[in-house]
Amino acid sequence: MPKDTVLDFSRRFLSDALTGAEAIPFLNAEERLMLNHIRSNSYAHLFLFLEEYAVALAAQRASQELHGNATHMRALLRFTEEELKHQQLFARFTGAFARGFKVVPALLDNHVEVARAIMAKSNLGVLIFNLHLELMTQQHYLETVRGNKTELLDPLFCNLLKHHWLEEAQHTRLDFLEAQKILAREPDTLDAALTEYGELLQALRGTLNAQLALDLQTLEKAVGRTFTPEEHKHLFEVQERSYVWGFIGMGMKAPLFLSRLRALSPIAEQRVLELAPTYYCD
Structure with a gap:
């Protein structure tokens, strides 16, 4: 771009x-x-925002292979480079958006703090969370972009999503292998990692709600009027459900995510399905 x-x-x-x-x-x-x-701009920004921890995770895993498997290390270093490229891609989009939109959008700026909080969890917990986000990206593209002939979506943005999905699809294989390596070495860590995954989903929901509050501020400025308390409540409820379903529900219910969990352990899939109703996945 x-x-x-x-x-x-x-x-x-x-x-x-x-x-x-x-x-x-x-x-x-x-x-x-x-x-x-x-x-849409917030969507791009949130990926830019979340790629911060993904870069840290890939770099950390690569460093652990420094005197180990050279092939794995090279793959993880490529992973790191691609995540940095994604950040640049989304930054260019949000920059173009800010130049062309009616008002300057309000966006979260605590990405380093959030990345540190995520990376404080175990590698296995973060890898499961990362698989969720990567396969959520796939669901977004397959369900809402590819073959969409009714909405006349902007082709540039569709192309951005396509290329992001294609690379993330490659990353899922590597993350799954990394998770398998950890479980082979430390099989008793799965229960704690799944608990951490649930905690990360809750934290993600908080991040989404924080960005939603900023979205509504931007919308009021763009439309040139203040919403009534009833309108604001309705907007927040509808948009909160949309955000949570899009970033959490669609990831939890992604068929490939569930199959990856099942391959790690049937218990992993069951634990995630038990969480699903909390995120509009009845």
Whole structure:
């Protein structure tokens, strides 16, 4: 994506399946499109935000292979480089968005703090969380972008999502192998790692809600009016459900994520399915 890219704000960037903008009855068509754009920009920013810990995880795992398996080390170093490339890609999109949108969007800026909190968990817990996010990316593309002929989504943003998904699909194989290595060496660590995965989902929900609050501030500025308390409550409820389902529910229910968990241990799949109703996955 060139640095001087100009975005086409006449089209939706993300599918409504991931933004829920069309479910807001008191917004007109122009305002719903602005909400779609705001959510799409936040989506890109959240991946930029979360790639911070992914870079740290890959670099840490690579360092552990320094005097071990050279092939694994090279693969992990490529992984690290690709995650850095993703950060640059999403940064270019959010930069282009800020230049072209009606107002400057409000975005979370505590990515280093969040990355440190995630990396404080065990490697196995973080790897399971990472598999969730990687395979969630696949579900987003397969379910809402590929073959989407009804929404006329922006082709540039669709292409960005496609390339992100293709590389993340490669990363899942490596993360799964790393998780298997840990379990082969330390089989008793799975229960604690699954508990940590649940804690990371709760923390992610908090991060999503924090970004949602900023999204609504941006939306009010963009539409030029303050929402009534009832409107704000409705917006938050609909958008919170959309965020949580998109980033947590779709990952937990991704068929390949569940099959990877099952391959690690049937207990792992069962534990995740028990958590699912908390995240609109009934």
